[in-house]
Amino acid sequence: MNLQDYFKKSVWESFAGSQGLTSDFVVTVIISMVLSVVLGILIYKVYGHYFGGVVFSNSFAVTLVGMTVLTSMLTLAISSNVIISLGMVGALSIVRYRTAIKDPMDLLYLFWAISEGITIGAGLYVLAVITFFVMMIVIHIFYNKKKRGAIYILVAHYDSETAGDQIIRSLGKMKHQLKSKTIRNNVTELTMEVLCRSNNTLFLENMKAIEGVRDVTLIQYNGEYHG
Structure with a gap:
């Protein structure tokens, strides 16, 4: 070295x-x-x-x-x-x-x-x-x-006495839970938690076609609201 x-x-x-x-x-x-x-x-x-x-x-x-x-x-x-x-x-x-x-x-x-x-x-x-x-x-x-499923918040406004029952029946076998029901004058606001197994939202069209239903809104729910 x-x-x-x-x-x-x-x-x-x-x-x-x-x-x-x-x-x-x-x-x-x-x-x-x-x-x-x-x-x-x-x-x-x-x-x-x-x-x-x-x-x-x-x-x-x-x-x-x-x-x-x-x-x-x-x-x-x-x-x-x-x-x-x-x-x-x-x-x-x-x-x-x-x-x-x-x-x-x-x-x-x-x-x-x-x-x-x-x-x-x-x-x-x-x-x-x-x-x-x-x-x-x-x-x-x-x-x-x-x-296996996504949870949504369903908000529907209607002014018919029988529309609320028809909305619930239109969900069929889909799991749902009533969150709130508010009546203002002649308009009722129905809010439900719905579990959708797929992205098929054809049931919304069926709800909108019910007599007395003014509008139907579907909002994704993951612990907090996403508008």
Whole structure:
């Protein structure tokens, strides 16, 4: 080994020692980052496949990948250095997130991505992979259950005494529940919760054809009203 190689090696060893870099730590970082990216992309794919909304937010889906990778990086940094861990606790304690989560399922995906990142950063790779498949199975089961029918709010206005009974009979075997019935002067407002097994809304045409029915409105219902 000549003098130049000695100085190069000494500089690298000094830098690596000051940064806490060892061969084992470098291998751990590489494995963690690769696995974080892979599981993050898979969570992204699961979110896109089982997305039940109207407008798909690609930016939110990409956030799931970033959350997995960044959380894994933070966990690795905290576990390798006590000073960094104290600094992270102080920095994260003052962070405030103002973005509103409209769908509770979005919150589930965010927590899923963060949990995978923490687990990978802690070196529990098998647990991270098993958790991913367990969550995917759970989402698949409950997603299919949800797809067996959609809940709607049916609002009908009529001014005939017999129209209300005919509206209920026109639902046939569809599951329904009376929510409210309001009478204003000669006009009655009937509100019902209806379970539709398919996208076929022909029953609305039958209701509108009933004598005395002024209008019929069908509103999707997922825990809150969507107009």
